[in-house]
Each structure stands twice: as C-alpha cells, then as structure tokens.
Amino acid sequence: MPEAAELPTRREEAWRYSAVERLQGEALDDWRVIDIAAGETFRETLLIADAADTKPTELHRWRVSVGEGARCEIFAVLSSAEFARLEIEVTLGKRAHFELGGITVGGRETVREIVTRTIHAEPEGTSNQTVRAVHWGHGTGNFLGNIDVVRHAQKTDAAQDFKGLLLEKGASVNAVPQLEIFADDVKCAHGASVGQLDETARFYMAARGLSPDLARRLLVQAFLGDALVSLDDDETRESMMGIALDKVDRAL
Amino acid sequence: MLKIDNLHAQIDGKTILNGLTLEVPAGEVHAIMGPNGAGKSTLSYVLGGRPGYEVTQGSVEFNGQDLLDLEPHERAAAGLFLGFQYPVEIPGVSNLQFLREALNSQRKARGEEPLTGGEFLKLAKDKAGLLKLDPEMLKRHVNVGFSGGEKKRAEMVQMGILDPKFAVLDETDSGLDIDALRVVGEGINAIMRAPDKGVLLITHYQRLLEVVKPDKVSILSQGRIVRTGGPELAIELESEGYDAVMADA
Numbered sequence: 466m467p468e469a470a471e472l473p474t475r476r477e478e479a480w481r482y483s484a485v486e487r488l489q490g491e492a493l494d495d496w497r498v499i500d501i502a503a504g505e506t507f508r509e510t511l512l513i514a515d516a517a518d519t520k521p522t523e524l525h526r527w528r529v530s531v532g533e534g535a536r537c538e539i540f541a542v543l544s545s546a547e548f549a550r551l552e553i554e555v556t557l558g559k560r561a562h563f564e565l566g567g568i569t570v571g572g573r574e575t576v577r578e579i580v581t582r583t584i585h586a587e588p589e590g591t592s593n594q595t596v597r598a599v600h601w602g603h604g605t606g607n608f609l610g611n612i613d614v615v616r617h618a619q620k621t622d623a624a625q626d627f628k629g630l631l632l633e634k635g636a637s638v639n640a641v642p643q644l645e646i647f648a649d650d651v652k653c654a655h656g657a658s659v660g661q662l663d664e665t666a667r668f669y670m671a672a673r674g675l676s677p678d679l680a681r682r683l684l685v686q687a688f689l690g691d692a693l694v695s696l697d698d699d700e701t702r703e704s705m706m707g708i709a710l711d712k713v714d715r716a717l
Numbered sequence: 718m719l720k721i722d723n724l725h726a727q728i729d730g731k732t733i734l735n736g737l738t739l740e741v742p743a744g745e746v747h748a749i750m751g752p753n754g755a756g757k758s759t760l761s762y763v764l765g766g767r768p769g770y771e772v773t774q775g776s777v778e779f780n781g782q783d784l785l786d787l788e789p790h791e792r793a794a795a796g797l798f799l800g801f802q803y804p805v806e807i808p809g810v811s812n813l814q815f816l817r818e819a820l821n822s823q824r825k826a827r828g829e830e831p832l833t834g835g836e837f838l839k840l841a842k843d844k845a846g847l848l849k850l851d852p853e854m855l856k857r858h859v860n861v862g863f864s865g866g867e868k869k870r871a872e873m874v875q876m877g878i879l880d881p882k883f884a885v886l887d888e889t890d891s892g893l894d895i896d897a898l899r900v901v902g903e904g905i906n907a908i909m910r911a912p913d914k915g916v917l918l919i920t921h922y923q924r925l926l927e928v929v930k931p932d933k934v935s936i937l938s939q940g941r942i943v944r945t946g947g948p949e950l951a952i953e954l955e956s957e958g959y960d961a962v963m964a965d966a
C-alpha cells in the first residue's frame with residue numbers, strides 16, 4: 466500500500482492529528498499493545514530526550530486495555546525530536562483507573578504532542594490526565610484528548626487538565642478536548658488554560674537575589690510539577706523533571 | 718550608605734518621583750510617611766529595579782556603588798532588601814526552597830560558600846522563631862494561603878535569613894495585629910539595628926515607630942521629600958494629619 470494512503474483523511478478523526486504531513490512515511494499501524502490483567506498495576510514512563518538515537522520523528526502509539534479494578538499509570542516527557550507524539554488509546558474495564566502525567570517542552574519549529582483516547586467501556590472507571598506544556602521560539606505543544614463514555618459505563622469519573630506556558634512570543638499550545646458521553650451518571654471535568662511567566666513573581670524572586678534564569682527554572686518547575694505529582698517514585702520524578710528543566714535552561 | 722539625589726522616575730510615561738533627594742547614613746533608621754499615592758511604593762520599586770519603573774533623572778548611590786546600574790538580583794546580592802507592601806504568592810515553590818536558592822545565589826555572587834541543607838534549615842528555624850512564625854509554614858508555598866499578617870511576618874523571616882545591609886520596608890506594619898506589630902518591630906531591630914546597616918521604613922502609623930525608633934522621619938508627597946525631622950514629626954503627623962503639617966512646611 467502506498468504510504469500516502471495510510472495518512473488519516475477521515476474528517477471525524479481530525480482531532481487526532483495536528484501535523485498530518487509530518488506523519489508521512491511513518492508506520493501508522495505500529496501499535497504497542499499493553500494488556501493489564503484485572504487487579505494489576507502497570508506503570509510506564511516515556512522519555513523523549515536529546516540523545517544520539519532520537520529520531521526526527523518520534524511516534525509512539527500505545528493501545529492499552531485495563532482490566533477490572535486494574536490501574537494504568539503513564540508518565541511522559543516529550544522534550545526532543547522535530548515532531549514527537551505520544552498517542553495512547555486506553556480502554557478501561559470496570560473500576561479500572563487510567564492516570565496520565567504528560568509534559569511537553571520545546572522551541573524552534575518543533576511540535577510535541579500527547580494524544581489520548583480514553584474509552585470508559587465499563588461502569589465506575591476513573592481517569593485522570595494532567596498535561597503541562599512549556600514552549601518557546603516557534604515551538605508547539607498539543608494535547609488532543611478524546612474521552613468516550615459508553616452507554617452503560619455509569620459512575621464514570623474522568624478528568625483532563627491542560628495548562629500551557631509560553632516563554633516567548635511565537636510559541637503556541639493547543640488543547641482539543643473532545644467528549645463523547647453516552648451514559649447519564651458521569652462526572653467529566655476538563656480544563657485548559659494558557660499563560661506566561663508571572664512578571665510580578667519574577668521581580669519578587671529577583672529582589673531576593675535569584676538570577677532571571679534561576680527564577681525561571683523555579684517557576685517552570687512549579688508549573689510542571691502538577692503533571693508528576695501522582696508519580697509515586699521520587700527518583701524517577703526528579704529525573705524526569707530534571708530532563709524537562711535542563712532542556713528549557715539549555716535553550717534559553 | 719544610601720544616597721538618593723534628585724531622583725525622577727516614571728511609569729508608563731507618567732512621572733511619579735519628581736526630584737526626590739534623601740540620604741540615609743549607616744546606622745540609621747529613616748521613616749518615610751506620606752499620603753496615599755505619594756510615591757512611597759514607587760520609590761521602593763525603583764530602588765529594587767522593578768521593570769517598567771524608568772528612572773529619567775537623578776542618581777542613587779549604595780555603599781559607593783551606582784545602584785541603578787545593577788540588575789535587580791545584583792542589588793539583592795549587594796545587600797539591598799525590599800519588604801513588599803503586597804508580598805507575592807508563588808504557587809508550587811516552597812519557602813524553604815525559595816529562600817535557600819535565594820541565599821545561596823547571593824552568597825555565590827559575593828564569592829561565599831553556599832550553606833548546606835542542614836545549615837540552612839537551622840538558620841531558617843532560628844529566624845522563624847525570632848518572628849514567632851510557625852516553622853512549619855516555611856514548608857508551604859511562598860505566601861500562598863498566608864493571611865495578610867502572616868505574609869508580613871514571613872517577609873521579616875526572609876529578611877532575617879538573607880541578612881541584608883539595607884532594608885526598604887514598605888508598610889510592613891499594615892495588616893498586623895497589635896501583638897504581631899510588636900514582634901515584627903522587635904524583629905526589625907534585632908535584624909537591622911547595627912552600625913553598618915540602614916533602614917528606610919515606609920509606614921502610615923506611629924505605632925510601629927514606637928518600637929522601631931527612627932532616627933529621622935521624612936514626609937514624601939507628590940514624588941519628593943517635602944519635610945524631614947526627628948521622631949517628633951511622626952507624632953505631629955499622627956495628631957494633626959498631612960494637610961496641617963505640610964502647610965507648616
């Protein structure tokens with residue numbers, strides 16, 4: 466099959482793809498399949514960082530099914546590649562939980578994005594997604610999040626929270642939440658906002674002796690922190706945070 | 718120690734400081750009083766180097782150095798401390814982390830060794846104790862959820878930890894209850910009363926001045942110092958008000 470034919474064209478799928486042309490030539494059918502048995506906890510981290518083996522396009526597609534009462538935790542930092550994309554399609558069983566903490570950072574002309582499709586297929590499932598994006602130059606950060614709640618998935622509790630921080634004019638972030646809810650007894654919260662560094666806080670910090678770079682680092686760290694609070698492993702959390710912060714420090 | 722000469726400054730093209738001249742020698746506490754909108758906070762921000770506050774004329778000398786030539790964080794490292802009228806909240810950054818980074822940044826700029834975690838913690842607890850602030854509050858995020866009075870007390874704990882040479886304190890007494898006012902006043906004395914230190918104490922009330930006895934009192938009005946006297950000037954202001962006292966000037 467010619468590669469072009471694999472590129473998404475269907476209109477109802479548009480939410481999934483921000484930079485379709487960048488997917489040219491990528492193996493779109495290449496999904497990593499993760500099955501989590503009932504009652505199990507699965508935790509995975511993904512780090513896309515500056516390294517010799519980081520490709521210009523980093524496409525990671527994971528298809529996860531979470532069994533009854535099981536738990537899936539994914540934490541990701543996307544801080545390298547011209548185009549980095551983590552796409553997760555997760556199907557939740559009864560009382561299953563999906564936790565996502567995602568960070569995108571980047572400048573120049575890069576696009577870094579997290580795309581989720583969360584299918585609440587059974588009752589009483591919960592999901593909590595927190596994504597923080599810090600961009601500069603002409604960098605773009607995207608969070609495209611679709612939540613499906615099927616008709617009998619009553620007492621679903623789904624939350625999505627996205628915040629973008631733009632360090633320079635020219636950078637951008639986009640949040641495209643999409644909710645398809647067919648059950649009636651459902652809690653579904655989503656929030657998205659975008660802002661810049663707080664100038665008043667920066668002056669306050671400078672007045673206490675912090676250099677502009679260090680003040681920025683502390684403010685960015687505070688901003689990104691939300692995405693990793695539920696990561697219950699100090700060492701991993703600190704190293705993920707360090708990668709994101711060092712990236713910002715090196716670039717600016 | 719601090720020598721302000723004919724200072725003019727503007728915000729958004731509007732002149733706020735208009736030929737302000739004031740000198741504070743080492744060892745002195747100089748109180749500044751003045752009506753709302755006179756430019757007291759503007760003076761403190763200009764001294765601190767806040768972006769947007771443009772000096773159009775005049776000079777400020779700090780221990781022989783051109784203060785206006787320094788970046789805000791360099792002014793702090795040079796020994797200048799600004800106590801904010803409205804202390805700023807920084808969600809996500811704990812007081813301990815903030816102050817340790819701040820202190821060690823200043824020390825580094827001065828060519829001194831950084832404090833270790835343990836040394837810093839001891840210092841922070843000490844100063845919290847001096848200001849009767851629950852040390853547990855230092856674990857919380859900077860000023861987030863602090864009451865008005867707690868914020869002011871926390872400012873003084875910060876000052877104690879950073880141990881500056883010169884402090885500009887902008888209405889540190891506002892929002893404090895009567896007991897806290899005494900604690901904070903005594904804290905200012907403990908931290909800043911020394912032959913090689915100085916304080917510019919901006920206040921609206923005589924009450925703080927009963928604890929931190931100023932050597933001089935000046936009235937700032939419409940962007941300049943219109944009258945300077947001893948502690949009795951504050952008492953006169955308290956009983957007669959600005960209009961009457963300035964009419965005498």
Ligand SMILES: Nc1ncnc2c1ncn2[C@@H]1O[C@H](COP(=O)(O)OP(=O)(O)OP(=O)(O)O)[C@@H](O)[C@H]1O
Pocket residue numbers: 728729731733751752753754755756757758759760802
């Ligand atoms: N960003 C700004 N843009 C325009 N004018 C400003 C700005 N900030 C302050 N001003 C004006 O500058 C003047 C001096 O303000 P400042 O805050 O220095 O007064 P103050 O003496 O500290 O008063 P208070 O006793 O009420 O604290 C006021 O008229 C105020 O409205």
Ligand SMILES: [Mg+2]
Pocket residue numbers: 757758759802887
């Ligand atoms: Mg003021």
